[in-house]
Amino acid sequence: MFSKGQWIFGILFAIVFIIVMIISYRKDLKLHKRYYKGSVWILIAFISFLLMITAIKFVFV
Incomplete structure (x- = not known):
């Protein structure tokens, strides 16, 4: 599947990416x-709309 080096790279990339995103968000707050x-x-309106569509699906199906 994945080699040990690929796992290490993926984990380090994810950690650095998350740190950079947090720093950027705080800078632009x-x-x-x-x-x-x-x-x-x-x-809130979008989530309510999705919940309403889901409720209608389960009521009428």
Whole structure:
């Protein structure tokens, strides 16, 4: 399947990638708060829509 070197590379890559993403997010936090204000409501509406479709599927099938 995967060699030991590939596993080590994958794990190190994932760790470094996550650290860089956290640093980038913290750096841009002020911009996110200013430009994406209210986007949580869109996420809630989208999840509600998916739940409603799933409920309809299970009720009528």
